[in-house]
Amino acid sequence: MIKIGILGVGTVGESVAKILEANADIIEARAGKKIVVKSGVVRNLAKKRDTSIRLSDDPLSVVDDPEIDIVVELMGGVEEPYRLVKQALKNGKAVVTANKALLAYHRYELQEIAGDIPLMYEASTAGGIPIIGALRNGLSANHIDSIQGIMNGTCNYMLTKMIKEGAQYDEILKEAQELGYAEADPTFDVGGFDASHKLLILASIAYGIDAKPEDILIEGIENITQTDVAFAKEFGYEIKLLGIAKKVGEGVELRVHATMIPQDSMIAKVDGVMNAVTVVGDRVGETMYYGPGAGGDATASAVIADIVDIVRGNHGPMLGYKKGLESGLKLLPKEQIVTQYYLRLEVDDRSGVLAAITSTLEKYGISIEAMLQKPTSDEDIAKLLFTTHHCPEVKMQEAIKALEALDVVYGRIAMIRIEK
Amino acid sequence: MIKIGILGVGTVGESVAKILEANADIIEARAGKKIVVKSGVVRNLAKKRDTSIRLSDDPLSVVDDPEIDIVVELMGGVEEPYRLVKQALKNGKAVVTANKALLAYHRYELQEIAGDIPLMYEASTAGGIPIIGALRNGLSANHIDSIQGIMNGTCNYMLTKMIKEGAQYDEILKEAQELGYAEADPTFDVGGFDASHKLLILASIAYGIDAKPEDILIEGIENITQTDVAFAKEFGYEIKLLGIAKKVGEGVELRVHATMIPQDSMIAKVDGVMNAVTVVGDRVGETMYYGPGAGGDATASAVIADIVDIVRGNHGPMLGYKKGLESGLKLLPKEQIVTQYYLRLEVDDRSGVLAAITSTLEKYGISIEAMLQKPTSDEDIAKLLFTTHHCPEVKMQEAIKALEALDVVYGRIAMIRIEK
Numbered sequence: 001m002i003k004i005g006i007l008g009v010g011t012v013g014e015s016v017a018k019i020l021e022a023n024a025d026i027i028e029a030r031a032g033k034k035i036v037v038k039s040g041v042v043r044n045l046a047k048k049r050d051t052s053i054r055l056s057d058d059p060l061s062v063v064d065d066p067e068i069d070i071v072v073e074l075m076g077g078v079e080e081p082y083r084l085v086k087q088a089l090k091n092g093k094a095v096v097t098a099n100k101a102l103l104a105y106h107r108y109e110l111q112e113i114a115g116d117i118p119l120m121y122e123a124s125t126a127g128g129i130p131i132i133g134a135l136r137n138g139l140s141a142n143h144i145d146s147i148q149g150i151m152n153g154t155c156n157y158m159l160t161k162m163i164k165e166g167a168q169y170d171e172i173l174k175e176a177q178e179l180g181y182a183e184a185d186p187t188f189d190v191g192g193f194d195a196s197h198k199l200l201i202l203a204s205i206a207y208g209i210d211a212k213p214e215d216i217l218i219e220g221i222e223n224i225t226q227t228d229v230a231f232a233k234e235f236g237y238e239i240k241l242l243g244i245a246k247k248v249g250e251g252v253e254l255r256v257h258a259t260m261i262p263q264d265s266m267i268a269k270v271d272g273v274m275n276a277v278t279v280v281g282d283r284v285g286e287t288m289y290y291g292p293g294a295g296g297d298a299t300a301s302a303v304i305a306d307i308v309d310i311v312r313g314n315h316g317p318m319l320g321y322k323k324g325l326e327s328g329l330k331l332l333p334k335e336q337i338v339t340q341y342y343l344r345l346e347v348d349d350r351s352g353v354l355a356a357i358t359s360t361l362e363k364y365g366i367s368i369e370a371m372l373q374k375p376t377s378d379e380d381i382a383k384l385l386f387t388t389h390h391c392p393e394v395k396m397q398e399a400i401k402a403l404e405a406l407d408v409v410y411g412r413i414a415m416i417r418i419e420k
Numbered sequence: 421m422i423k424i425g426i427l428g429v430g431t432v433g434e435s436v437a438k439i440l441e442a443n444a445d446i447i448e449a450r451a452g453k454k455i456v457v458k459s460g461v462v463r464n465l466a467k468k469r470d471t472s473i474r475l476s477d478d479p480l481s482v483v484d485d486p487e488i489d490i491v492v493e494l495m496g497g498v499e500e501p502y503r504l505v506k507q508a509l510k511n512g513k514a515v516v517t518a519n520k521a522l523l524a525y526h527r528y529e530l531q532e533i534a535g536d537i538p539l540m541y542e543a544s545t546a547g548g549i550p551i552i553g554a555l556r557n558g559l560s561a562n563h564i565d566s567i568q569g570i571m572n573g574t575c576n577y578m579l580t581k582m583i584k585e586g587a588q589y590d591e592i593l594k595e596a597q598e599l600g601y602a603e604a605d606p607t608f609d610v611g612g613f614d615a616s617h618k619l620l621i622l623a624s625i626a627y628g629i630d631a632k633p634e635d636i637l638i639e640g641i642e643n644i645t646q647t648d649v650a651f652a653k654e655f656g657y658e659i660k661l662l663g664i665a666k667k668v669g670e671g672v673e674l675r676v677h678a679t680m681i682p683q684d685s686m687i688a689k690v691d692g693v694m695n696a697v698t699v700v701g702d703r704v705g706e707t708m709y710y711g712p713g714a715g716g717d718a719t720a721s722a723v724i725a726d727i728v729d730i731v732r733g734n735h736g737p738m739l740g741y742k743k744g745l746e747s748g749l750k751l752l753p754k755e756q757i758v759t760q761y762y763l764r765l766e767v768d769d770r771s772g773v774l775a776a777i778t779s780t781l782e783k784y785g786i787s788i789e790a791m792l793q794k795p796t797s798d799e800d801i802a803k804l805l806f807t808t809h810h811c812p813e814v815k816m817q818e819a820i821k822a823l824e825a826l827d828v829v830y831g832r833i834a835m836i837r838i839e840k
Contacts, residue, residue: 015703019561019703023561023562023563023702023703025746026560026562026563026741026745026746027560027561028743029628029741029742029743029744029745029746030560030740030741030742030745031560031742032737032742032743122558128701128703128704128705128707129558129707130553130554130557130558130559130707133550133553133554133557133558134550134553134554134558134709137550137553137557137725137728137729137734138542138549138550138553138554138722138725139550139721139725140446140447140450140451140724140725140728140729141439141443141447141720141721141723141724141725141728142443142446142721143443143446208449266689266690266710269686269689270686281548281721282443283435283439283443283548283717283718283720283721284548284711284712284717284718284721284722285548285711285712285715285717285718286710286711286712287548287549287550287709287710287711287712288708288709288710288711289554289707289708289709289710290686290707290708290709290710291704291705291706291707291708292704292705292706292707295705297703297704297705298703298704298705300561300703301559301561301562301701301703301704302558302704303561304560304561305557305558305559305560305561308557308560308561309557309560309736312735312736312737313733313734313735313736314557314733314734314735314736315732315733315734316729316732316733316734317452317732320450321446321449321450322449322450322451322452323448323449323452324449325446325449325450326445326446326449
């Protein structure tokens with residue numbers, strides 16, 4: 001019999017306990033041993049809960065319990081779980097965590113400390129989708145060319161509603177909050193930070209790249225409007241918040257931002273709260289993994305998969321390699337990213353304006369690929385929407401500043417990157 | 421250093437050797453050891469090949485070589501590889517096979533013989549997609565409600581061309597043969613037999629169901645016409661050759677056939693030679709796995725993933741369980757399948773005919789859901805296309821016979837099952 005201790009018994013922890021009980025027959029058949037939850041830890045013991053788990057508010061009652069074989073960490077936060085996971089590993093206990101923030105900041109130290117003790121984290125990225133296993137085991141023969149992931153269900157739900165139903169950003173955010181898809185302060189989701197944690201985890205397995213959220217380009221979906229949506233539709237794009245990791249020469253681009261992608265790509269077809277990750281390997285080509293990225297039961301499904309793997313005796317190194325991986329690869333500075341761009345400007349609606357804009361762009365070596373001009377409610381002002389050919393991010397940022405400084409351009413310019 | 425011997429050095433075997441060499445750096449980093457191909461076996465040594473592998477025509481030179489750690493079986497066929505794989509396992513060697521036919525017939529005996537020796541087969545099903553790992557490890561917490569797979573690229577290529585470009589079956593089969601997507605005798609692919617082998621492998625992992633190809637419903641795509649395609653489009657369906665495993669009470673349906681599925685389901689969006697498998701777990705909900713189902717490098721990617729897993733010390737039981745799994749579940753006889761149906765009939769174009777048909781259907785408890793009547797080049801004959809509500813397969817088969825016996829119905833009735 002294998003005994004589990006859970007740090008942080010919330011929705012996911014409850015689901016873990018319930019599934020271990022309800023599906024005990026198949027889980028025991030698959031793992032070869034019975035798996036039970038021995039005890040759990042919560043911050044506030046006074047809070048009323050509907051649980052059969054024996055609870056304590058002392059994390060050490062789990063971490064230092066010699067009867068507990070596997071510690072499941074579902075607390076959230078960074079430094080407290082880091083301390084407790086280290087302690088559990090030092091006590092020789094296997095650890096399963098769903099904590100993406102912990103891994104975004106401490107995955108390399110944890111791999112070092114864990115050594116041969118299993119430390120698994122399938123639930124940390126894209127919820128119930130077994131993407132960690134796919135990348136770490138299933139694609140191990142491949143140099144990874146690129147990863148593109150829809151890894152935040154809140155953003156994908158909102159963008160889907162904006163695109164399919166013409167909803168405005170503010171009204172759909174309110175709806176998402178009412179449905180429990182978005183937090184009262186939605187910044188962590190809509191600002192791209194949640195997705196960045198997951199991207200960093202995947203990039204470590206794929207490239208052995210060490211980076212923290214503050215090292216990479218992170219933008220959210222807050223500035224997307226119906227004008228952008230209409231343009232995207234007209235030119236055959238969907239708009240998705242993507243986490244992107246891409247090998248370019250000896251560099252790796254890591255970035256999270258709203259992205260225009262061709263409507264006929266598989267990942268463009270992923271709607272609503274669902275998540276999906278596309279991985280291109282140099283040998284296998286394109287593969288995609290799709291499923292629910294959140295929810296108690298879906299996340300618990302991934303947590304239990306890790307537990308079963310540990311009980312079976314599977315382990316494999318935490319990040320998927322025993323020695324340095326792709327040690328020549330370096331994180332590419334944001335400025336060196338090269339991609340295509342969509343820009344939205346409000347300009348004077350008179351002759352000569354277009355020439356002023358294109359000649360400004362030319363100064364930075366940027367050329368226009370497709371353009372659309374639309375009237376606004378003010379007859380003297382037009383909206384100018386266009387996409388560019390490939391150019392470096394640094395040139396685009398300079399060009400945007402130069403354009404915003406022109407007399408004929410009003411307010412801020414909106415920009416969305418394009419991936420084909 | 422880990423030494424590999426390959427039984428059957430064809431396209432996939434060559435790719436395995438080439439990738440192990442070209443990607444040796446990352447593969448060693450991930451596996452923790454260097455992996456090399458020591459020798460290979462071919463049937464005809466006289467055939468000219470561009471390979472650096474030391475070749476023999478004696479399979480025992482690999483299977484009985486004490487220096488070889490892992491035997492990779494890529495021969496095809498059933499009984500000869502079965503004998504050789506058993507011999508390799510008896511010699512204590514781990515085995516990796518891409519041979520779906522071997523597993524369709526002998527997976528349970530092999531699991532028994534293998535015991536704790538790793539016997540892995542990621543490449544046997546859906547080529548480069550790590551679906552075996554996903555189902556065996558990633559979803560182990562779940563009772564599996566259903567599996568739907570596009571697991572034959574030839575059929576999906578042909579159906580995509582018929583649907584997107586209006587191509588006729590015969591002309592697109594010829595094109596597929598010229599492109600090397602279809603064999604000179606295409607029956608194994610277009611008849612659904614290839615997909616059935618893969619379905620049986622997945623069903624074993626999901627349900628522990630023992631069945632052979634001849635025990636289950638297998639139909640192909642040979643009878644699909646542009647009339648069916650036009651109807652499907654009009655009513656919001658795609659047509660795909662699906663392998664379906666579905667739990668219904670204490671029974672499991674296993675079937676391979678052309679299927680009408682809603683255009684907006686994820687698997688309906690999988691076009692061309694690509695494969696995809698949707699798995700619905702009772703806890704995780706719907707997940708999907710997409711990628712290339714064939715090709716030397718993609719298949720070799722899966723073979724090497726298994727090798728790396730073995731070298732890492734991962735194993736887990738071959739079919740994913742150590743004791744009986746879902747032992748109460750029985751294979752549901754074909755006749756007891758309950759689903760919706762599409763029928764295509766040629767009938768006399770005169771009043772009273774529709775009444776004769778609907779009253780015949782009513783005798784078997786079958787009711788019509790949607791209908792379309794189309795003229796033919798013969799003005800006395802009309803095409804009648806309709807879908808039914810759910811009914812048992814046995815009733816539908818009887819109803820089709822009764823309809824074909826009516827004077828007003830000409831020739832054979834075409835039928836396509838529907839899954840929503």
